[in-house]
Structure formats: structure tokens, C-alpha cells
Amino acid sequence: MGGPAAERAGRTAARTGGGKRGADDDAREIRGANDDAREIMSKGIAATCVAAAVAATLQCSPAAGPPRARLIVQGPDADAAAARVRAAGGTVSHRLGIIDAVAAELTAGQRRRLAQDALGLRLYRDRQLAVAGKPAKGAKAPKGGGSPPPTAGDPYSHFPALVRADLLHQQGITGYGVTLGVVDTGLLADPRLTADAGGRQRLVAVYDAVAGELLDGAQVADASGHGTHVAGIAVSSAASSQGGALNGIAPDADLVVVRAFDADGRSTYADVIRGLDWAVANRWKYGLRVLNLSFSAAPRSWYWDDPLNQAVMRAWQAGVVVVTSAGNGGPAPLTVGVPGNVPYAVTVGAMTDNHTPADGGDDRLASFSASGPTVEGFLKPELVAPGGHMLSLMEKSARISLEHPEFHSLETYFTMSGTSQATAVVSGVVALLLQADPSLDPDGVKCRLLASARPAVDAAGDLAYSVFQQGAGLVDAAAAVASTAAGCANRSLDVGLDLAGVEHYGGPATLDPAGNFVVLGHGGESWDGGYAGADGYPWVDGYPWVDGYPWVDAYPWVDGYPWVDGYPWVDAYPWVDAYPWVDAAPSWSAALSETMSINLWVPQE
Numbered sequence: 001m002g003g004p005a006a007e008r009a010g011r012t013a014a015r016t017g018g019g020k021r022g023a024d025d026d027a028r029e030i031r032g033a034n035d036d037a038r039e040i041m042s043k044g045i046a047a048t049c050v051a052a053a054v055a056a057t058l059q060c061s062p063a064a065g066p067p068r069a070r071l072i073v074q075g076p077d078a079d080a081a082a083a084r085v086r087a088a089g090g091t092v093s094h095r096l097g098i099i100d101a102v103a104a105e106l107t108a109g110q111r112r113r114l115a116q117d118a119l120g121l122r123l124y125r126d127r128q129l130a131v132a133g134k135p136a137k138g139a140k141a142p143k144g145g146g147s148p149p150p151t152a153g154d155p156y157s158h159f160p161a162l163v164r165a166d167l168l169h170q171q172g173i174t175g176y177g178v179t180l181g182v183v184d185t186g187l188l189a190d191p192r193l194t195a196d197a198g199g200r201q202r203l204v205a206v207y208d209a210v211a212g213e214l215l216d217g218a219q220v221a222d223a224s225g226h227g228t229h230v231a232g233i234a235v236s237s238a239a240s241s242q243g244g245a246l247n248g249i250a251p252d253a254d255l256v257v258v259r260a261f262d263a264d265g266r267s268t269y270a271d272v273i274r275g276l277d278w279a280v281a282n283r284w285k286y287g288l289r290v291l292n293l294s295f296s297a298a299p300r301s302w303y304w305d306d307p308l309n310q311a312v313m314r315a316w317q318a319g320v321v322v323v324t325s326a327g328n329g330g331p332a333p334l335t336v337g338v339p340g341n342v343p344y345a346v347t348v349g350a351m352t353d354n355h356t357p358a359d360g361g362d363d364r365l366a367s368f369s370a371s372g373p374t375v376e377g378f379l380k381p382e383l384v385a386p387g388g389h390m391l392s393l394m395e396k397s398a399r400i401s402l403e404h405p406e407f408h409s410l411e412t413y414f415t416m417s418g419t420s421q422a423t424a425v426v427s428g429v430v431a432l433l434l435q436a437d438p439s440l441d442p443d444g445v446k447c448r449l450l451a452s453a454r455p456a457v458d459a460a461g462d463l464a465y466s467v468f469q470q471g472a473g474l475v476d477a478a479a480a481v482a483s484t485a486a487g488c489a490n491r492s493l494d495v496g497l498d499l500a501g502v503e504h505y506g507g508p509a510t511l512d513p514a515g516n517f518v519v520l521g522h523g524g525e526s527w528d529g530g531y532a533g534a535d536g537y538p539w540v541d542g543y544p545w546v547d548g549y550p551w552v553d554a555y556p557w558v559d560g561y562p563w564v565d566g567y568p569w570v571d572a573y574p575w576v577d578a579y580p581w582v583d584a585a586p587s588w589s590a591a592l593s594e595t596m597s598i599n600l601w602v603p604q605e
Contacts, residue, residue: 066107070126072269072307074101075119084121088113094212094270098277099310103270124307127269127297153241154192155413158357159233159386159425164478165249168432173481175250175431177438179204179287180234181320182427183275184227184294186259188395189220190412193228196252197237204286209260209275210267223263225398229416230294231255232392233424234431247392249428249477250435256286261295263399269308276311280318289434291320292427294420296327296337296370303376304504309342316344317495321434321442323348323427325419326381327370331531333468333517335370336380343505343554344495346430346446347380350387350422351456351474361538365456365465367531369419372468373517378507378554382446382471383453385429387422389415429477436481443490451485452476456537464537468509468517479541492554505554 070093075081078097085092085104094103103126106114114121160166168174174197187193187206194203194217206215222228232238235255236248258275261267272295279288293312303309312322322345327337330349340347349369354362366388372380394401394414401408407415430445440448455473456464463470497503508520517529 066109068105068107069111070103070105070268070270071111072096072099072101072103072124072126072273073106073114074099074122074124074307076100078102080119081121084114084117084119088117090114094274096270096273096277096307096311098280098314099273099307101273101307103268103274124269127300127308153410154238154247155391155410156240156242156245157233157236157247157391158353159390160246160249162353162357162386163249163425163429163475165429165432166245167478168436168481169246169251173432173436174246175235175253175428175435177254177287178250178289178431178434179254179256180250180290180292180427180431181256181258181279181288182227182231182234182292182294182424183209183258183260183272183279184230184292185224185261185263185265186222186227187220187231187255187257188222188225188228188393188398188412189217190228190393190395192236192238192247192393193231193255194220195237197239197246198252200252202235202252202254204254204256205282206257206259207275207278209258209271209278210262212274220257222259222395223399224261224265225394225400225414226265226294226420227257227259227261228398229390229392229394229400229414230292230420230424231257232394233390233421234292234428236393238393249425250431253428253431253435254287256288265399273308273311276315280315280320283318283320288320290427290430291315291322292424293322293324293339294418294423296325296329296340296419298329299338299341299375302504303338303341303343303374304498304501306338309339310499312339312342312345313495313499316342316442317499319441321346321430321445323423323430325423326350326372328368328418328420330368330370331365331469333371333529334373334375336372336374337370340370340380341374341376341378343374343376343378343493343507344442344490346426346449347382347471348419348423348426348475349381349384349470350417350419351384351470352388352417353386355389363456364537365469365531366417366419368417369422369469373507373509376506377509379467379471379509379519381419382450383426383475384470384473385422385425385475387419387425388417390417390421391415392421426475429475429480432477433480444486446489447485447487448480448483449475449489451488452479452483454479454541457540458537466517467519469531476541490554503556505556507554 073081073085075084077100078095082092082102085102088110090104090106090110092102092104096102111123115123194201196202203217206220208215234248235250235253237251238247258279260272260275279291315322324340324345324347326340326347326349327335329335336347339345350366351363352366354364356362374380391413393412396408396411401414433445433448434440450472453472453474454476456470458464493505494503510518510520512518
């Protein structure tokens, strides 16, 4: 509530880092008094607090103490934030140097004191994350189509040929010399993952972000199965017993595993950010050039105000190509999640070969693939990749395998769909591209991916799906390596100014008076939000993009906002008072039960 004037004031506060004064100060004092009252009351309801902690991020101290919640406290640097937390009586649990923050356990009174600290700290709820590993009730294995799995040996996965990575394998471009990091649930200690196609040990590091410690090779494990499935798509060195074709996109790439999710698929912002912090801090030691983030959550703020997004932006700034999933909440518009809404990162949607890998004419966009634009107007996803009925490695005893055994075959293979899997394909392609041209920076990699992608077209040669759904089109590994394109990605964006809060950005998407999504300056790009999923379409080379690439431009954020129908967070502006998400701001549920899905179970399209 509050109307356009309040909305403009909120946006101004977001840009300047300042907050409203006067009446809002009084409101904070009232909230502080209520916090103190709740602390007194909590001493008699400790048992209730313990029960609540099972379902939310709320945590309790011993029976006589007030309830505590874990927050992320951001300051001028991590050491200063930690000192302020300890001075207020809180307990630091994580050091998150990548975003100049710490995670801390705080009472309501301590949170209030930190929110009023003269240092200008920013407080964020430590969002609870969870994988959605349980399959939907009634989900069944697909009938017909595709090639039946062999009864012995390694099958062929088909997707390397679909994105023409197999042609690069024949030229010796296999990802050798490039390290790819996977932030997920862990890894199965299988030689097809821990060694490359020549038998060389290529698992260079395993970091447990939950425990905050480096593990040795003997400790690598994946009780969930999701991380193994994703890693197998990106780097499996298995060769098909039916012809010798390699199953992984980058079968000779080195591998770093960051375990940030537990066996049940649960995590927190603090654990994931700690994993990113470690990866970026050790990028030179391990040669880390690519990070695969196959998880997604609903946005709760502008992209620049989300602490996980800030960590992703820091990684990009440090020279690491971050590839992230669009999410499985499609096909409706405005469904791209966090961190896929980061404008700098490469965000990936999913397509499917419709169970006919030899017939490209019936391929289509997967119905679950999230669509853009983002609420800031950016065109996401930028690319699509194979994400339907993806065959990859997974241990039979893994949690996902046990819950859905009908999709298991040959002891260590499993079929699963999602933008998680599509993201792994593109991460592998990035490794191939960096082997071919190690001089490329993240923007250069993204440019060549976009410039070489193949869009789906209809019989008339027009786009079968809008750029809000397919971006530039299907990733093409061979064309990306052959490309010499430059300067066509993240134009007009400055990640340093963005992170410093000096300038934030909006994309070129808007709504026309008829309610269609359009791209500013490109009158031919219009989408009514519908999904044309019944028919298949070919993904073609050489599509004549009119006036260049409509998805690459950005504009400094101003008070004017291109959406004609208002804002997606009705009555909820998390930057009000300059302390986003403190004490359950209205953009979050009261129980803080929002989840981040590593792989929401979707039909095997």
C-alpha cells in the first residue's frame, strides 16, 4: 500500500542505501519494545520454540534464554560485521567474506540493536533452502520413444551430440586444463566422475560448506544423488559401450565439488554463500573457471539486494563464469528464480528432444522451463539446453533413486528432467570454450554462447518461442568455439558499480498497453505470455536477429519503471527503512519456510 509516491521513495532508498526517517524511526522503536516483550515472554515457552525450530530457521538457546534466529549481517567488511555482532551479544556461525558479511544467531533485541547500529549494517534473514527431491505423486516413467537402455555397459546419453559437443571431442577439445565447480549435494566416488577419459585423477578438491571444512577424496559422497547426476552430465568420462561416444560434455575437465546441501536436500543461504566464498577464494589454487549452480528460489527482492545474488556477482567479478538454472516453475512469464535473475550470470532454460534424439524436427521447449523477463526487465533465460529425460549417473542407494526406482537402470544410471540438468550441459560447454580460448573473461564467454546459439523457428522461419522463453536459443558447443563474437553480452552493465551500490540496472523488457511483453527498441519482439508446447520445432543456424541482440542491453535504474501493471511484490518493499528482511519483512512468509529447489521433480519430457 501507499501508492506510486511510496513506491518511488522505496526505490530511491534502495539506490542510495538511505531509509525513511521520522515516523519510521518511531515505528522501529515500537517494534523494538515489542521485541523486548517477546523476549520476556519467550522464557516461559522455550519448549514451543524448540518445536518451531524443526520447521523454520528459528533457533532457540537453552530453556531459560530468549529465542534466536539466524541472520546474515553485512557491513563494510566481514571482520567489522563480526565485531558488531559479538558486541551486541550475538554468536557468529559463518564468515561470508565474499559479501562482507557473517551469519549470526541473534535474539530479537540484538537484531534491533544491530539494525540501529551507526555502522549502517544490513540485516537479512538466513533463508532456509531445500532441495525438492521427492518426486510428484503419480509420476510414471515415460512410455515409448528414445533408445532403450542397454542391459550391460554404459549407455549413450545423446545430449553431447544434440549440442554438437561430440564434434569438439573428435578434435581433442574435451575440457582439459579447465576446472569446473559444482555446488550441490556432493558426488558419488565413481571413476567415471573422479577420473577423466584417460584415467587421470581429476577430482582436485571437495569442500563441505555445511561443516566448513575441506575433505579428502575418501570422504566424497552424495546421499541425495542430485549432485552426482548434475556432475555426470557436465563431466562424465564414460564412453558408450555401443560405439565409444563420450557421455559428458567436458569429459576431461577437472572437477571441484562444493557440498552445500544435505542428504535431505536442505541448506541455508549461509551455507551456500560460504561455499561460493571458498570457491572464489581458491579459484587460482584449483584453476576454477566455471561454477554450476543448479538450484532456484523465488525472488524476494531486487536482484542486487539478495545476498546470494551478491555472492554470484562477486564470483563473476572475480573472473568465474557462473552458470545457473532458470528454475522449473514455467512456462508462465516472470518465473525465473534466484540466482538466475542475476543479469550478469548465464541463465539456462530447458528443451527436450521429445524422446526422439535422431529427429530434430519435434524438439520443443520443456513445459516446466521458467520464463522471463525478470522483474527488473532483463531477458532470461539467455539460453536453453537439453533438460528433458536426461540420463546420467546416480547411485542406486541415493535418496532420489530410492524414492523413484522406476527411473533407475544399470545400477548407476538414472533419468531425470529439469533446468538443473540443462545448466550442467551449458557448464560443460563453457569448459570446452575456455579450453579452446583460455583468454576469455566471463563476459566474453557469455557473448560467444549467445552469438552462436540456435533459436527454434516455425515453418515460416519466425521464432517459435519468444526471447523471453528461449533467449538466444539452443546452446551450440561447436559454433561457440568457432565464434569470434565480442562485446555482445552484459553491455552497459558494471558489476563493480552494482556491488558498490553506486548504480543498479534494469533490462529492456516492458509491457505494452495490450499487456504483451515487448523489448524496448525492438518492435518485433512481443509475447502474450502463452506457451506453444504441442508442436516440435527445429533449432536452426543463422537466424537473422533484427538490430542485433535484444537481450544484452541494460539501463541505469531510475525512478521510472517500465511495468505498466505495477510491481510483483504488492504491498511489500524489502528495502524500506534500509534494513531488508529484518524481523520478517512482509515479502517473506511468517515461518520463513521459503525453499530453494535443486531439482523440483518434473515430468520426463
